[in-house]
Amino acid sequence: MYSQGLIGANTATEEDEAFLAAFQARIDAEEKIEPNDAMPEGYRRTLIRQIGQHAHSEIVGMLPEGNWITRAPSLKRKAALLAKVQDEGGHGLYLYSAAETLGVSRDQMTEELLSGKAKYSSIFNYPTLTWADIGAIGWLVDGAAIMNQIPLCRCSFGPYARAMIRVCKEESFHQRQGYEIMMTLMRGTDEQKEMAQDALNRWWWPSLMMFGPHDSDSQHGDQSMKWKIKRFSNDELRQKFVDATVPQGEFIGLTFPDPDLKWNPDKNDGKGGYDFGKIDWDEFWHVVKGNGPMNRDRIAARRKAWEDGAWVRDAALAHAEKRKARAEAAKIAAE
Amino acid sequence: MSKETPLWEVFIRPRNGLSHKHCGSLHAADAELALQAARDVYTRRGEGTSIWVVPSSAITASDPSQKDENFEPTASKIYRHPTFYDIPEDVGHM
Numbered sequence A: 001m002y003s004q005g006l007i008g009a010n011t012a013t014e015e016d017e018a019f020l021a022a023f024q025a026r027i028d029a030e031e032k033i034e035p036n037d038a039m040p041e042g043y044r045r046t047l048i049r050q051i052g053q054h055a056h057s058e059i060v061g062m063l064p065e066g067n068w069i070t071r072a073p074s075l076k077r078k079a080a081l082l083a084k085v086q087d088e089g090g091h092g093l094y095l096y097s098a099a100e101t102l103g104v105s106r107d108q109m110t111e112e113l114l115s116g117k118a119k120y121s122s123i124f125n126y127p128t129l130t131w132a133d134i135g136a137i138g139w140l141v142d143g144a145a146i147m148n149q150i151p152l153c154r155c156s157f158g159p160y161a162r163a164m165i166r167v168c169k170e171e172s173f174h175q176r177q178g179y180e181i182m183m184t185l186m187r188g189t190d191e192q193k194e195m196a197q198d199a200l201n202r203w204w205w206p207s208l209m210m211f212g213p214h215d216s217d218s219q220h221g222d223q224s225m226k227w228k229i230k231r232f233s234n235d236e237l238r239q240k241f242v243d244a245t246v247p248q249g250e251f252i253g254l255t256f257p258d259p260d261l262k263w264n265p266d267k268n269d270g271k272g273g274y275d276f277g278k279i280d281w282d283e284f285w286h287v288v289k290g291n292g293p294m295n296r297d298r299i300a301a302r303r304k305a306w307e308d309g310a311w312v313r314d315a316a317l318a319h320a321e322k323r324k325a326r327a328e329a330a331k332i333a334a335e
Numbered sequence B: 001m002s003k004e005t006p007l008w009e010v011f012i013r014p015r016n017g018l019s020h021k022h023c024g025s026l027h028a029a030d031a032e033l034a035l036q037a038a039r040d041v042y043t044r045r046g047e048g049t050s051i052w053v054v055p056s057s058a059i060t061a062s063d064p065s066q067k068d069e070n071f072e073p074t075a076s077k078i079y080r081h082p083t084f085y086d087i088p089e090d091v092g093h094m
Helices: A003-004 A018-026 A041-059 A063-064 A075-100 A104-115 A131-152 A159-188 A189-211 A221-226 A234-251 A281-291 A295-306 A312-335 B031-043 B064-070
Strands: A263-266 A273-275 B008-013 B021-027 B050-055
Touching: A041 A063, A041 A075, A041 A104, A041 A221, A041 A295, A063 A075, A063 A131, A075 A104, A075 A159, A075 B021, A075 B031, A104 A295, A131 A159, A159 A189, A189 A234, A189 A281, A221 A263, A234 A273, A273 A295, A281 A295, A295 A312, B008 B031, B008 B064, B021 B031, B031 B050
Parallel strands: none
Antiparallel strands: A263 A273, B008 B021, B008 B050
């Protein structure tokens, strides 16, 4: 999903040829770049943007699922969903801390999210209407995220790669719990089956959009690939996702909402793969530009959380300063 | 807007017998809150048995542009390694 973080990224950079060539040689030798190392401004800027938007996606991603915590159908499901949403918060924090090593402040990133300047994944601008949506999100949205994130574990920027390794370890539980919810519904009553099918119908196409525009329309892919920020193109990852996911859905009796979806034995250099229908890119850009069903709601929720939490942050700082001043006064008195 | 909450570096010891290792950073008003946040953020799946938090501002780092001067001599002084010295095989393992 986080390849969307590269939309509109400016990879332009002004360093001299020798500097850029030396940097590229380090990248080509698979050396990791660490925060204090010299790096092209374009590399720094692209990473701040991508990691920041990835972090925002994790944080905003807590909202659609948080919507169902109080209404989870059993204690087991509630405990699992709570743990998953807490993980998403943790992932956001690992990523913010990785971005901060590049010289951007946390408050600056928060400000950009709340003002709408920074984006987050388009997928979180869709509503979670039924419990089955929690299953569909875990299975499809986290499944697509894993496809994107596994190659990011080998990203050339050390702190990002290390954060992604932690994230990927935790993400696998998310996908399995989602698929299990879908499977349970598909083994249930007709109404439950319908609910699962309806969730797939609504989440399938937005999940495919998570991988970002087609390679032919993706302007900054090349430079990001050269710098090994990205390892696979949007279309390659999308194809992998479709090939992995379709059999899983068919196994539990779901039908994909795409009449053009069909097995093509010649695809993927003869290994076979699925052909699939045309993605509605108008819908994608509509959502990315802020007009999806939930864009306003999501930002309003984040803004409320930030503003309502201000007195807590201020009080904690004031308390810390007071204790520090008292400790110093006691020290002087003792001398 | 309020003041930014200070940044802390987090070090975790996965289990006894191993040293603490840097695992990331976080924001917290004081050391006590930093420890609690580190527990929530970095040890949700049994990753640690001990946590250190250090104010990021207290860390002094070496300059990467002086990497060669700082660290190259360790490679050129081969007499610092045991294999530099010839000992007859008859002496046995040393």
